[in-house]
Amino acid sequence: MRRLTWFNTTALTLGFAFLYLPMVILVIYSFNESKLVTVWAGFSTKWYGELFQNEAFLDAAKVTVKVAVLSSTIATILGTMAAYVLVRAGRFKGRTLFSGMIYAPLVMPEVITGLSLLLLFIGIGLDRGVFTIVLAHATFSMCYVSVVVSSRLVSFDQSLEEAALDLGCSPMQAFRLVTLPIIAPAVISGWLLAFTLSLDDLVIASFTSGPSATTLPIKIFSAVRLGVSPEINALSTIMIAIVAVGVITASLVTKRAALRQQAEERAAVKA
Amino acid sequence: MGEKAFEPWNDPNEKPLIQFQNVTKRFGDFTAIDDQSFDIYAQEFFALLGPSGCGKTTLMRMLAGFETPTEGTILLGGQDIAPIPPNKRAVNMMFQSYALFPHLNIWENIAFGLKRDGMAKADIDTRVDEMLKLTRLEQFAKRKPHQCSGGQRQRVALARSLAKAPKLLLLDEPLGALDAKLRQDTQFELMDIQEKTGTTFVIVTHDQEEAMTVASRVAVMDHGRIIQADTPAEIYEAPRSVYVADFIGDVTIISGTATPQGDGYDIAFAEGQPTLHAKTDHSFSNGQACHLAIRPEKVAISADKPEGVANAVQGKILDIAYLGNLSTYHVELPNGQIIKSQTANTRRLSQRPFTWEDDVWLSWTNTAGVLLEG
Numbered sequence: 010m011r012r013l014t015w016f017n018t019t020a021l022t023l024g025f026a027f028l029y030l031p032m033v034i035l036v037i038y039s040f041n042e043s044k045l046v047t048v049w050a051g052f053s054t055k056w057y058g059e060l061f062q063n064e065a066f067l068d069a070a071k072v073t074v075k076v077a078v079l080s081s082t083i084a085t086i087l088g089t090m091a092a093y094v095l096v097r098a099g100r101f102k103g104r105t106l107f108s109g110m111i112y113a114p115l116v117m118p119e120v121i122t123g124l125s126l127l128l129l130f131i132g133i134g135l136d137r138g139v140f141t142i143v144l145a146h147a148t149f150s151m152c153y154v155s156v157v158v159s160s161r162l163v164s165f166d167q168s169l170e171e172a173a174l175d176l177g178c179s180p181m182q183a184f185r186l187v188t189l190p191i192i193a194p195a196v197i198s199g200w201l202l203a204f205t206l207s208l209d210d211l212v213i214a215s216f217t218s219g220p221s222a223t224t225l226p227i228k229i230f231s232a233v234r235l236g237v238s239p240e241i242n243a244l245s246t247i248m249i250a251i252v253a254v255g256v257i258t259a260s261l262v263t264k265r266a267a268l269r270q271q272a273e274e275r276a277a278v279k280a
Numbered sequence: 281m282g283e284k285a286f287e288p289w290n291d292p293n294e295k296p297l298i299q300f301q302n303v304t305k306r307f308g309d310f311t312a313i314d315d316q317s318f319d320i321y322a323q324e325f326f327a328l329l330g331p332s333g334c335g336k337t338t339l340m341r342m343l344a345g346f347e348t349p350t351e352g353t354i355l356l357g358g359q360d361i362a363p364i365p366p367n368k369r370a371v372n373m374m375f376q377s378y379a380l381f382p383h384l385n386i387w388e389n390i391a392f393g394l395k396r397d398g399m400a401k402a403d404i405d406t407r408v409d410e411m412l413k414l415t416r417l418e419q420f421a422k423r424k425p426h427q428c429s430g431g432q433r434q435r436v437a438l439a440r441s442l443a444k445a446p447k448l449l450l451l452d453e454p455l456g457a458l459d460a461k462l463r464q465d466t467q468f469e470l471m472d473i474q475e476k477t478g479t480t481f482v483i484v485t486h487d488q489e490e491a492m493t494v495a496s497r498v499a500v501m502d503h504g505r506i507i508q509a510d511t512p513a514e515i516y517e518a519p520r521s522v523y524v525a526d527f528i529g530d531v532t533i534i535s536g537t538a539t540p541q542g543d544g545y546d547i548a549f550a551e552g553q554p555t556l557h558a559k560t561d562h563s564f565s566n567g568q569a570c571h572l573a574i575r576p577e578k579v580a581i582s583a584d585k586p587e588g589v590a591n592a593v594q595g596k597i598l599d600i601a602y603l604g605n606l607s608t609y610h611v612e613l614p615n616g617q618i619i620k621s622q623t624a625n626t627r628r629l630s631q632r633p634f635t636w637e638d639d640v641w642l643s644w645t646n647t648a649g650v651l652l653e654g
Binding site: 166168169171172173174175176177178179182186187190191272 | 392396
């Protein structure tokens with residue numbers, strides 16, 4: 010291990026402080042005894058207790074998880090299909106256009122995605138609620154899944170699928186028995202990514218939610234307008250934990266798959 | 281010789297297993313296979329040999345069902361296979377990359393095709409064990425492909441493709457990933473397995489030695505055409521074109537004009553050089569351009585002019601390629617023509633009779649070379 014110079018140490022400290030100090034403060038104050046957010050009055054977990062008594066927050070949490078699970082599952086199915094076609098179908102007419110269109114929502118301002126979906130739902134007379142949020146989240150997180158899965162498919166040896174066909178699989182069986190198990194790590198990390206994206210989305214959810222369904226980010230945002238309470242701090246800490254676990258798991262899954270693939274390649278070269 | 285030689289292609293009553301009838305395959309403007317018709321017989325070990333891009337892999341992929349002919353028909357056992365998808369064909373393929381399923385162990389890889397056929401569990405067990413035994417992989421059954429060496433993976437791929445007892449096994453550069461020593465051993469193993477199972481093998485390779493070693497017949501391909509399909513010996517000793525003579529093994533090609541003379545031809549190839557003599561079954565008109573192809577090992581080298589030989593020319597040694605068991609002398613004639621002569625080094629190096637710049641005589645009989653049309 011190389012020792013860091015004082016300059017590097019300072020730069021690193023400042024950088025990370027900039028990134029994480031606000032969150033650290035939030036986490037610390039979620040364990041504050043006092044009702045006042047800015048005055049420290051000793052360690053306590055009572056706000057977590059209160060949080061779990063708060064029906065409104067619990068309902069919002071249920072809606073959020075439901076939306077996240079449903080939308081990330083839909084996004085994973087659609088995104089994987091899109092990635093498969095774009096990588097596998099070869100150079101069909103309009104392929105560049107299609108792949109551009111798949112990735113465009115990645116850079117599209119969320120306000121625009123939200124607004125256009127809102128207009129669509131009003132236009133077709135769809136009542137806004139859990140269902141519309143699920144649709145909206147699936148729409149924008151599908152691109153992320155498709156990016157993750159297609160980068161795995163590019164390095165996938167196509168003769169594996171041909172071998173499966175050759176040994177008597179129908180194309181559907183070949184996908185289910187050979188392709189899917191091999192690209193599973195990418196599909197799983199795509200799902201986790203979509204899940205966390207849905208979990209903390211405020212903008213698109215606030216455009217597409219209705220009175221019957223409020224997600225946690227919306228709930229927090231509206232509660233904060235009446236003043237920050239320690240309960241909100243506690244809730245935010247829990248969300249940070251969930252998102253962190255999701256993102257770390259996704260990257261570990263991807264990394265482990267990459268390492269295993271490297272090991273296999275090394276073994277292949279040596280053999 | 282008690283046993284009858286295996287040569288169904290010479291038997292007019294034999295029905296071929298595979299018939300290509302005027303098969304053409306185009307990819308856009310590119311013609312990969314150009315109007316080819318040929319037959320492959322049951323239990324043959326048929327090699328498709330040629331440089332990369334000659335269409336050999338396309339022919340194989342059409343047999344496997346991954347490509348369909350643009351024109352013409354391919355018959356397998358008398359039945360047109362064009363409408364049959366790959367998963368319904370009694371044909372299996374061993375892929376160049378082996379294409380072993382990385383998430384399954386060796387046993388499951390071999391059992392994969394059998395399970396798709398809905399075979400009973402006990403039958404699958406028996407068959408997989410049989411294949412493991414055939415390819416000497418018994419103790420590796422529980423390993424994953426990436427835990428195996430290249431040679432073992434090659435055998436797994438072979439076992440997996442043979443497990444369903446296909447009528448026809450396709451091998452796409454099966455030994456390409458192995459090192460030279462292992463490749464030689466594996467070639468004999470392949471022949472052994474082919475003989476034991478009685479399966480018809482079609483192998484694609486760019487390695488002529490490999491094709492010559494394993495195959496009952498070799499088809500030499502170039503630019504989407506089969507130039508010549510014959511036994512290895514015929515291909516080597518009686519090539520029908522300069523391309524084949526040049527592609528297979530080492531050869532000297534002397535270009536000249538033919539004049540009928542006795543039961544053979546006189547070949548004039550250069551001003552001031554003696555005319556050469558060669559016998560051939562083909563007929564050449566007076567003065568027709570021709571090429572004489574001579575294998576280096578059929579050319580004798582000597583210090584003095586040999587007596588009573590059909591062909592003798594004098595030149596200077598330009599290069600000596602010492603290969604250990606053999607030495608190849610490149611001898612330049614006064615007109616610049618280079619002729620190769622090969623001798624077996626039956627004696628130790630210190631006794632080598634010739635060295636660079638030596639004046640030597642080269643000689644060969646009138647049947648040593650093959651006379652080809654220009």
